[in-house]
Amino acid sequence: MKSLLFKFSLLSLVLLMSNKPAPQEFQGQATYFAKSTMDLGSWGARMSEAQKKQIMARLKNRLEKTFVLNFNKEESVFNEEEKLDAISGATDSWGKNFSQGESYKNVKENALVQQQEFYGKQFLVKDKLQKFEWKMGSETKQIGQYTCFKATATVPTDELTWYNFSWGKLRQQAKKEGDSTNTEPEIKMTEVEAWYTPQVPVGHGPAEFWGLPGLILEVSAGNTTMLCSKIVMNPKEKIKIEAPKKGKEITKDSYQETIVGKMREMANNRGRRRSR
Template sequence: MKQSLLKTFVLAVVACIGTFSFGQDFQGKAYYKTKTTIDMSQFGGGRQISPDQMKRMQERMKSFLEKEYVLTFNKEESIYKEEERLEAQGSGGWGGFASSFTGGPKYKNVKDKELIQDQEFFGKQFLIKDQLKNLEWKMGSETKQIGNYTVFKATATKPVTGFDWRSMRRRQPENNKKEKDSTKSTDADDPMNEVEIPKTIEVVAWYTPQIPINQGPDDYWGLPGLILEVNADRTTILCTKIVMNPKEKDNIKKPEKGEVVTQQEYTDITTKKMQEMRDNWRGRRGGRRN
């Protein structure tokens, strides 16, 4: 009981310190590194993959499995952008395919509950406009240090929208058997039959009341402090540097280019495209068998 009261007191103190340190026109930048882990041995199509082959595959995929972003924020708005860098050689193939699902700048306005996402999908530009949805965070008492900041733990269950390759995994044997039993022989070799994406994932976030804004990287927000770390399924987002009130402030602009769609409309578009690709693959396989 005493320990719980002490942590509550510490939280209140750091929140107050942070509150008095910010003016009305402040701006900050948080730099993040993201890493997604994929077990490539699951997708060998039944073939054994040697350690050397696995290493080469991981190197080719590194350019989109590991990225760097910057979150520019004030009290109400933020924009989350990937930092520009030279593309690693050999990032084509499956890496180029997966990069079609990587988003562009993401704008959040926590006052107006506004979300705008710049998104390219197979060469077409979309502008996803939707209401900013919050997660039902469960506040924990666990703390740790990230750099100079004391961070507190919060957890939530997040629905997976659309074709999120970051959560893609091999289908469980019992589910896979049902799928194969209900398909034609030409579908049995379909690699997508081996893959599933969960409907929800568990999220662990670490936020600091020392920066008392409810912003965070990517889709994450809604905590009483800037989110410095996120562990969501197989993806980790970690803040590596924070710059408060930089001498040269950026203009936080809403993305403007692209066909305007809602998140549900965009999910429908990507789902239809993936089904078309799957049907085309089946057609080619069927043609080769004849």
């Protein structure tokens, strides 16, 4: 009889444990506002203040953006909230060719998967995460309800902007190809300042940034600053966090070569039309 009662008790315990709800997966969602400045250089020196304001108004969609970072302990997905151009009422199709696409990071596997669209073609960039040698500071500041600590790093500019393009890159490459002395060009560096909070104990951050002992809430690099404006931890509706899958697989370096090659082709075609 005791044996029967013991078996019944054991069976009840097993059933109770099997019906116990599984612990909720640790998830979060952070919203970032990004603002960039633009140096109009010698071109801007010839403009009136009214003209400068007009140019900045037309470029507002490129200079001010909102992004969302969905994350769990190991993975994150970072993507821009698309909005209409304030003047034309259309999406910024030209700027889309050189802006960051949907970006998936896995900090455990040191893996990046980023979807890029370039002149109507879809690419799936697969590579390692950007390397940061962070210098930890003792300074603190409050961002919303979170106490943040400062960290800095210095990174080659081209590594941070591999999905972007500037005519300066094309000129630099042409100069390198025409240099018979094989002199290595000077590597431009970007200073990065990040503020992270250990109150959200994940190694994630916006854009390429990651690798600190807490979520990065603010980061400044070059002419762009990204600031977290909202965090939702463990939202009621489960967040889907997975890598994008569509596009031709390619590495960061190969993607940059594709961009430079296409822009060189466009420049050459434009030059031939002018010479006719």
